[in-house]
Amino acid sequence: MDDLSEQARATEQVHEDAYDAWRSSLATLLGDAALLARWQERRYRFAHRVGALLTEAHGAGSVTKGPVLYGVFAAGAGLCYVGQTQEAERRLRDLPVGESHHLANTVPPEVWERVVVIRWPLLLSGAPVPEQTEVEDMGAAVCGLALEHTLQVATAPPLNSRRRRTSGDWRPRNLTQSRSRGAVHAQRIPELRRLLLAAWQTLSEVEAPAGEAIAVTDVGRVVFPSMLHKMHGG
Template structure:
């Protein structure tokens, strides 16, 4: 997109929001409509669904946008809270940049479910490392492999952006990632399965596998 096309699209977005929030009644309707969608979205990400239990505890998650692919990867120790808020955006920055109405798919991998597939020694290593450190390490591995654009740089105090050099990272997650390669491969396979799972296979907005779920916002 050229600079002129970008400016034109930005102006159209501003004009549309101007109409939707033109008065007190319109603003309330806009707020209600957006929260209703976000609430239903967050519920599908976390709630019990038939024979599939509710999502809670440690998890990795990724947000997809049509045309851009995987745009953000994150991890949490409290999926029941973080994922419910993800489309609402009160404590998560992605919804501010990319409205959840435009998300194509959200993948959730409940990685502790994969630990049982490891050898005894590997399971003990994961247990001794703790959920926080393993979650950071798995997040690093997924980001390093997929290069999501919203993880590629960070804001600076002077109002600019700084690129993140994942290969050279000395963060706790990056350092620990080298010690859980087998778990990382299991997560990679589980993630790919959820990414590829077609909507028609499950027939709805929520798709399930043994390791997690994917929510497809256009189907809500």
Template structure:
């Protein structure tokens, strides 16, 4: 039954796209519609808010779906550029698999803003590691904790996806996974707070805290 339902949904998706791009004019309208929506989501992810400056520093982020919950966790040192591109998908695979129209929320933790509240020893350790390794270890630990499905497999050249054992990773993030325990704890608290917010009714579909923001793309529809 599930296979039949999926096959029918896949066929309906193809037929709907044929209608949406049924002529040159409709193709251009479809392109305009998709880009307007993705651009709006990208702007909400990084632009200045009434109670928060534009995001430019390194961030940890996660994309939730209404169906599966948290589906993807990533990090970037270039929030202003990478988060704007995230829903467009020009340099990121995520939007090619799950279009932003069905993203329920995007959680963004601006983790450098948490460093000031940490003991001096941990701040010095973070400075010694640098933002790249700090971001990677936070990404790895968050993926390990939450097991998002789109981080749990990787593409292979044979055209298939292979299961990843995140606990066996030898990446830079994994190598330094036990570093900065207080930062990891505070980032987890900030993440969980943002992930628990309800979408606002009316106004901008975004909420901000001292350490990040959560955007609700689905509320734009």
């Protein structure tokens, strides 16, 4: 028991030291008005590059727009967050900037290892006709929520697994017992869910092409911010 306590204290100290080093580094980077401007420009330049790779046409891949599911991985932590949008062309550009999305505030894009994007409507042709009719009946917005719920339950990303509370702390979310619209409607599309999880597994394991920070497939793309940072810096 003492050994476990000692290990916990050591882990906590490492965390505190890293946090202090982070604050100290920021104090240096924001040391005066000119440095602040330089920091702002550098961060936006990198975020803009990531956003462009997530959305713009690349090689045989067309512009990413409309409904998608996406997931962000960081080195060490692995999959951090799973989300969905009906406006990929806007939402994915904003994702690394963080102006209307909380993710980049907690996990900066400079430490993202990969971002997986699935254009789930492209999976529909592989689903049975009755399920295609179900999707048409429920609409793309509700289907996107259903698929998002499916993926969150299957992968349990830490940033989707808790909610902030007004008291300043967090409470766990029991995704498997959710009665949200997505959870309720997910049961209507079992084969589409299976196709989604198979596509997710494939894209999650894609390697970055030599000299590239993006891999494009027939149902989506994988962007590698960590590779982009190595190639171009911040």
